Amino acid sequence: MMGQKLEALNDKLTDFIRQQKVYFVGTATQDSRVNLSPKGMDSLRVLSPNQVVWLNVTGSGNETAAHVQQQPRMTLMFCAFDGAPLILRLYGSAKVVHHKDPQWDELYRLFQPLPGARQLFVLDIDLVQTSCGMGVPFFDYVDERDHLNEWALKKGEDGIEQYWEQKNQTSLDGLPSHIMEKNV
Template sequence: MGKRLDLITPELTAFIEKQKIYFVATAMSHGTVNLSPKGMDSFRILTPNRVMWLNVTGSGNETAAHLLENERITIMFCAFDGKPLILRLYGRGKAYHHYDPEWDTYFPLFQPLPGARQIFDIAVETVQTSCGMAVPFMDYNHEREELTRWAEKKGDEGIQRYWEEKNTRSFDGTETRILG
């Protein structure tokens, strides 16, 4: 059954490193709750209480906006094969953008992805496991390439224009700081 822990254990680290998908949830004190799937080998564990992920350009930029107003964030992993498990990381997050000095420090931790727009840094406060026995078995086929091809075709200048047009404000109209 479920457990609450103060840190990510070595066993949970091994579980996380095998996962192909994870989910990120944030919310401000008003407006929508955002829940997004993530993948693309974009997640890193720095310490048992600190994780990061490299975020690529998308149609919205909710996580960045939400964390400016409310640092709370939840990351969830599910076992879609093997032993059932749901793992949630609860913590406080912040975004680093290309113009932040932290970007140059942390970007080399990741495989470069076209259209990379933020690195999210999460201080993990609570780790919670639950059974996951209702999660279905699913087979991993392969990564989607559409987003990578789209970003490569746009190029750096096209991505910058896209950010200006689509990513400066959340769906609720809140600033994201994507441009500084």
């Protein structure tokens, strides 16, 4: 399949997204470094043909949250690592939903609870693009890694909040993530 530009997801692309075990998130502000992060752990839901939400768990940095609050553009990319070749990109404007924000409970219910759940990101899609993906190699999915869940459970809620305070309040470029603020 050669590349296409669409205004929204269709059923075939939505099914493709649901089958993926990994996807990639790209963000940047006008002057920041570009951040590209792999995601997994059954952390993405399609809400409509023009909106997705994904659950972000605690990690060593918090670039995505800091970037989106300065410049809301975001790109999600999915690659077929088995079956027919395909690359799918979702372009749009995102907003971050923190733990203490009013929308948290409603959106978080869409996911299995994950220890260390940090933020949710809602992406309003304005462009869907496919490309051939014929250069992407085949990979076999083996299993999920439990390391991050085990680490978060061991830290506990208080330990996670301390970690956020120490490691997740600013981006590499010093931009605030607002993770410790109430009702951002």
